Amino acid sequence: MKNKMELYFKAAQSAKIGIWKMNLQTEDIYWDAVTKFILEVPKDFIATVSNGIDFYTFGENRDRIKKFVDRAINEGISFEDKFQITTAKNNLKYVECICQVEFLDGKAINLLGTFQDITKEQNLINELQLSVEKFSSIFSSANDAIFIVDTSNGIITDCNSRSSELTGYLDSEIRGMHNSILFTVEFRKALRFFIKYNLTKNEYTVNDTYIKAKSGNSIAVEIASGKKFKVGDLTYLVCFVRDITERKNVEDKLNLLSLAASGTTDTIVIANSNGEAIWANQAYLDLTGLGMTEVLGQKPGYLSKGPETDIESTAMMRKAIKNKESINITILNYTKTKEKYWFELNISTVFDSENNFLHFIGVGRNVTLRIEKELELKRLLEITNSQNNKLYNFAHIISHNIRSHTSNLSMVIDVIDHTDDIPEKLSYFDLFKEGTQKLSETIEYLNEIITIQQKTNIEKKSIRLKHEIEKTRMALSLSIKASEIVITHSIPNSLMVSVIPAYLDSILLNLFTNAIKYKSPNRNATLEISYETKDNYNIINFKDNGLGLNLEKDGHKLFGMYKTFHGNEDAKGIGLFLTKNQLEAMGGKIEVESKVGQGSNFKIYLNEK
Structure with missing residues (x-):
């Protein structure tokens, strides 16, 4: 023991x-x-x-x-x-x-x-029990109907409660039922192949078909198989069946829409809830130059943006899609070959009967001709307004200046007419001659202004600025030598500017001669020419150490016609007026920085567009 x-x-x-x-x-x-x-x-x-x-x-x-x-x-x-x-x-x-x-x-x-x-x-054992509990929970609460089929005889051995809701049979009626009873005759052959295929391949597959409810109605379903499993010697197949009646109805409607939309000249794109295209008509493909494979699965417009596409409009569309909202917008897009076109787009949202979001539908059209006409009309209106303003100002100039000269001439003629003294009459002819000469000069200046203002679309050329400055200095060499002014510049030989050559020549002459005319008697005169680049402008600085200007007092009339400020006998008050008009005609502008007794810096902005 x-x-x-x-x-x-x-x-x-x-x-x-x-x-x-x-x-x-x-x-x-x-x-x-x-x-x-x-x-x-x-x-x-x-x-x-x-x-x-x-x-x-x-x-x-x-x-x-x-x-x-x-x-x-x-x-x-x-x-x-x-x-x-x-x-x-x-x-x-x-x-x-x-x-x-x-x-x-x-x-x-x-x-x-x-x-x-x-x-x-x-x-x-605990893990297995937990898995069983999880499976039981999923099995009983799944949205899909779940059938477990004995593959040896096709009998349904188990099902969840959703199966009863879908088919109309009681759970007790489904268990023990042959699976073929649930399918119409025309789909039974396909079902047998489906089961046989899954037993052979043992992989997840999905098929669309129809089941026959207890009431006799056919229901569109999506049937998916999980992998097979064995219990003892028996092999079982799990089938998940989902009611897709509503989806089928939508697909049928989309097919009808496709037929109707394929013939329209308007572009139509249908996108899913994520904003990804699921269909586009031929008009959209023709307009964008894209193929259907480049469109499907992508967000419409992902290849349509370019350098001139409005960022705010793009952001508005992105926000509307994110919030699933409708939007109407006109935006500048680009084709696949980067040609610009204006696109008027209306994006609508589609919801089902239970207010679940389904699709975006974008309907658009090419409105390039209309927008270009609107932009041209806007440009013409702006030019017209500008011309009207210039004409209004010009009328004031004519009214003031010519009227002054003609008034003086009338006075001289009146004096000549009312005196009998021949020598006295002859003495007034010099005054008459001087008056007519000034009237002629005024008319000549006004004619120049009209010429500048009329040439709104005159062609600019690219020229070397350093060469033009040297040419102007050579033309004024005698005046420069006599005034003893020292002119220096830091303009590189490579700097090219886009200008109307005759206007630049006139501008340079005016700015050079002004520096000479208004030099200070208290110091050696200098003129420094430099440049800087800002935005689309080449800015040329003409900085002298001359008499300077009281901008607080005279700044508002500095570029007016016949405005002089230092009492020079040869000052006509026309140079800066012409310079301003010539720069504006080229899309540029002029600014001035100045202090009395210290000098001035005239900044001319040359627009390089």
């Missing part, structure tokens, strides 16, 4: 099964090395009933082991069960405890048992 027990203990240790014993007379408890190892206690640990019970997790597990041990001691009833324990190192484990009661003369004298760590197995 002793040898048998030793063999049993060795076999148990080999299988990592712990042995324990409790003497009911002395309450001594024996734990072998495996039991202590499982409980993670030292080898010299002395077990008692109390501390042994404490290893069982507080609550239901501890209560259950107490109950089993009490019944074994008092009633001699053996037990076998699984428990959760907390080891001496505070680790959670699962164990299987088996207890046999040993009797002598009908009285229980010992409890003998085994103690086995089943943590791995129990964790697997």
Whole structure:
């Protein structure tokens, strides 16, 4: 007997099964090395009933082991069960405890048992149970109808509640039903092929078909198969069935729309809820130059943006699509070959009966001719307004200047007419001659102004600025030498400017001669010419150290006709007026910085567009 027990203990240790014993007379408890190892206690640990019970997790597990041990001691009833324990190192484990009661003369004298760590197995069971619970939850609450089909005979072995809602059959009627009953005759052959294919390939597939409800109605569905699985010798296939009646209705409507839209000259694009194109008509492809493969799956217009496309308009469309809102907009787009066109687009939103968003529909047309005419009309209106303003100002100039000269001439003629003294009459002819000469000069200046203002579209040329400055300095060399003015410049030889050559020549002459005329008598005269670039302008600075100007007093009339400020006898007050008009005719402008007694800096802006 002793040898048998030793063999049993060795076999148990080999299988990592712990042995324990409790003497009911002395309450001594024996734990072998495996039991202590499982409980993670030292080898010299002395077990008692109390501390042994404490290893069982507080609550239901501890209560259950107490109950089993009490019944074994008092009633001699053996037990076998699984428990959760907390080891001496505070680790959670699962164990299987088996207890046999040993009797002598009908009285229980010992409890003998085994103690086995089943943590791995129990964790697997727990995970499996959790997976089963998750599957059951998904299975019962899924939106799709789910059928599990025995592939050996085509019988539906299980289904979820959605199956009953879809087909009209009770769950109890579906279970045990052959799958072919749910399908109309014309689709049964396809269904058999579908099941056979999935059993062969064992992969996820989706097909559109129709099922026959209990009422006899046909319902459009999408049927998808999961991978097959085996239970014993039987193979099962899981089929997911979804009602796509509404989608089919929409597709049918889209097909009708496609037929109607394919013949229209307006462009039509249909996009999904993400704004990605799912259909476009031929007019859209013709306008953009894109192929259908370049359009589908992309956001319409992703290749239509260019350097002149309005950023704000693009942002407005992006915002409307994000918020699923309708929008009407006109925007400058580009074709695939980068040709510009104006596009008038109306984006509408489509919702189903339950207010779920379905599609965007964009209807557009090429309105390039209309927009170009509108822009041309706007440009002509701006020119007309500008010309009207110039004409208005010009009328004032004529009214003031010519009237002054003619008034003086009338006075001279009146004096000549009312005197009989011949020498006196002759003396007034010099005044008459001088008056007619000034009138002629005025008319000549006014004619020049008219010429400048009429040439709104005169062609500009690209010329080398340094060369023009040197040419002007050479033409005025005698005046420069006589005035002893020092003229320097930092204009590089490579600087090209876009100008009307005759106007630039006139501007340079005026600015050079002004620096000479209005030099200061208190210092050596200088004129420094430099340049800078800003936006679309080349800015040329003419900085002198001459008499300077009181801009606070005279700045508002500086560029007026016949405005002089220093009392020079040869000053006519026409140079800066002409310079301003010539620069404006070239799309430029003139500005001045000046202080009395310090000099002036005339800044001419040459528009390089």
